[in-house]
Amino acid sequence: MDRVRRGSSSLMVLHLVLTVLMIMGRSRSDAKLTKNFYAARCPNVELIVQQAVSTKFSQTFTTIPATLRLFFHDCFVEGCDASVMIASPNGDAEKDAPDNLSLAGDGFDTVIKAKQAVEAQCPGVVSCADILALTARDVVVLAGGPNFSVELGRRDGLTSQASRVAGNLPEPTAHLAELNSLFAKNNLTQLEMIALSGAHTLGFSHCSRFANRLYSFTPANPVDPSLDPTYAQQLMAECPQNVDPSIAVQMDPVTPTTFDNVYYQNLVNKKGLFTSDEVLFSDAESQPTVLDFANNPSSFSAAFVTAMIKLGRVGVKTGTAGEIRTDCTAFNS
Numbered sequence: 001m002d003r004v005r006r007g008s009s010s011l012m013v014l015h016l017v018l019t020v021l022m023i024m025g026r027s028r029s030d031a032k033l034t035k036n037f038y039a040a041r042c043p044n045v046e047l048i049v050q051q052a053v054s055t056k057f058s059q060t061f062t063t064i065p066a067t068l069r070l071f072f073h074d075c076f077v078e079g080c081d082a083s084v085m086i087a088s089p090n091g092d093a094e095k096d097a098p099d100n101l102s103l104a105g106d107g108f109d110t111v112i113k114a115k116q117a118v119e120a121q122c123p124g125v126v127s128c129a130d131i132l133a134l135t136a137r138d139v140v141v142l143a144g145g146p147n148f149s150v151e152l153g154r155r156d157g158l159t160s161q162a163s164r165v166a167g168n169l170p171e172p173t174a175h176l177a178e179l180n181s182l183f184a185k186n187n188l189t190q191l192e193m194i195a196l197s198g199a200h201t202l203g204f205s206h207c208s209r210f211a212n213r214l215y216s217f218t219p220a221n222p223v224d225p226s227l228d229p230t231y232a233q234q235l236m237a238e239c240p241q242n243v244d245p246s247i248a249v250q251m252d253p254v255t256p257t258t259f260d261n262v263y264y265q266n267l268v269n270k271k272g273l274f275t276s277d278e279v280l281f282s283d284a285e286s287q288p289t290v291l292d293f294a295n296n297p298s299s300f301s302a303a304f305v306t307a308m309i310k311l312g313r314v315g316v317k318t319g320t321a322g323e324i325r326t327d328c329t330a331f332n333s
C-alpha cells in the first residue's frame with residue numbers, strides 16, 4: 001500500500017518533470033505563432049501599424065505592391081525574419097542580391113515607419129518580422145483585398161546574406177514544376193502557389209523581366225505565341241528594345257490598382273505578363289484552379305488568405321531564437 005502510493009507519487013513527479021521539459025522544449029524549438037501575442041505588452045500594435053501604413057499609402061500607391069512583395073521575398077530567404085530589411089555597409093546583405101534589385105524602396109520605408117511608430121509606444125517588444133507581416137496584410141486590405149488575422153510571435157533573424165538569395169526566389173521564366181518545387185520547399189502547395197501568384201494583380205514589372213517574350217522567345221517565334229497578340233503589341237509599345245532599364249509596366253493591365261481576381265481572368269485571356277504567370281493557365285495540371293479563381297472571387301480570396309497565413313509561417317524563429325531588432329535595418333549589436 002505504502003509502496004504503491006510512493007510509487008504513484010514519484011510517477012506523478014516524473015510526469016510533471018516530463019511535461020515541464022516538453023513545454024520548455026517547445027518554447028525553444030517549435031513554439032507556435034499566435035494571434036494575440038502582443039496583447040499584454042503592446043495591445044495597440046495592429047492599430048499603430050495600420051495607421052503608419054495608411055499614412056505611407058496616402059503619399060504613394062507603390063506602398064501597396066512594394067510591401068506585399070517585400071514580405072514574400074523575406075519569407076522565401078531565411079524565413080519570415082526581416083532578414084531582407086538589413087542594410088549592409090558592404091552591399092552584401094539579402095536586399096543587395098541581384099534578385100532584389102527591383103524591390104521598391106517604399107516597401108522598406110513602410111516597415112521602417114511602422115516600426116518607429118510602434119517603438120514610440122512599446123520599445124523593444126515587437127519584431128520587425130511581425131511588423132512586416134502586419135504591413136503585408138494591411139496593404140492587401142487597402143487595395144480592396146480580404147482582411148484576415150495575422151499570426152504573431154516571430155523573432156528577427158541574425159543573418160542576411162546576398163549569397164542566400166539566388167535559387168530561393170522564383171524566376172519569371174519558371175514553369176509549373178519549378179514553381180511547385182520551390183514553393184514545396186517552403187511548405188506551400190500548388191494551390192497556395194497559384195493563390196499567392198494572385199498578388200500580381202497589383203504592381204509593376206521592369207521591362208527586362210519579360211522582354212524575352214516580346215523579342216527573343218525562340219528563333220522561329222520571337223514573340224511568345226502564348227501571349228495575346230494585342231497585349232504583346234501593347235507591351236512592345238511600352239517596352240521597346242533597349243528601353244531605359246528603370247521603365248516598368250503594370251502587371252495587371254485591366255485593374256492595376258485593385259486587389260481582385262482579374263489576374264486569373266487575364267491568364268485565361270492570355271494576358272499573363274510572365275511565363276510563370278501564363279503557365280498556371282496553360283498547364284493542364286493547374287488550369288482548373290485558375291478557372292476556379294477567375295470565376296469565383298470568394299474562392300480566390302479564401303485561398304489567398306490561407307496561403308498568406310502559411311507563407312507567414314515559413315522558417316520563423318520563435319521563443320528565444322533571434323532577437324527583437326530596435327532598428328529594422330540593422331542587427332542589435
Ligand code: HEM
Nearest residue numbers: 065066069072102104170171172196199203204205206276
Ligand atoms: C510565383 C512565382 C513568382 C514569380 C516568378 C515572381 C516574379 C516577379 C517579378 C519578376 C516581378 C517584377 C519585379 C520588377 O521587375 O520590378 C514581380 C513583382 C511583384 N511580385 Fe512577384 N513573383 C512571384 C510570386 C509572388 C508572390 C508569391 C507575391 C506575394 C505574395 C508576389 C508579389 C509581387 C508584387 C506585389 C510585385 C510588384 C512589386 C512592385 O510593384 O513594386 N510575387 N514578381
Ligand SMILES: *[C@@H]1O[C@H](CO)[C@@H](O)[C@H](O)[C@H]1NC(C)=O
Nearest residue numbers: 046047050141147148149150
Ligand atoms: C482586419 O482584421 C484585424 C483583426 O482580425 C483587425 O484588427 C483590423 O482592424 C482589420 N482591418 C480593417 C481595415 O478592418
Ligand SMILES: *[C@@H]1O[C@H](CO)[C@@H](O)[C@H](O)[C@H]1NC(C)=O
Nearest residue numbers: 079185186187313314315316
Ligand atoms: C515545413 O514544415 C515542417 C513541419 O512542420 C517544419 O519542420 C519545417 O521547418 C517547415 N519548413 C519551412 C521552410 O518552414
Ligand SMILES: CC(=O)N[C@H]1CO[C@H](CO)[C@@H](O)[C@@H]1O
Nearest residue numbers: 095096097100101103104105
Ligand atoms: C531597395 C534596395 O535596397 N535595393 C537594392 C537591391 O540591390 C541593389 C544591387 O546591389 C542595390 O543597388 C539596391 O539599392
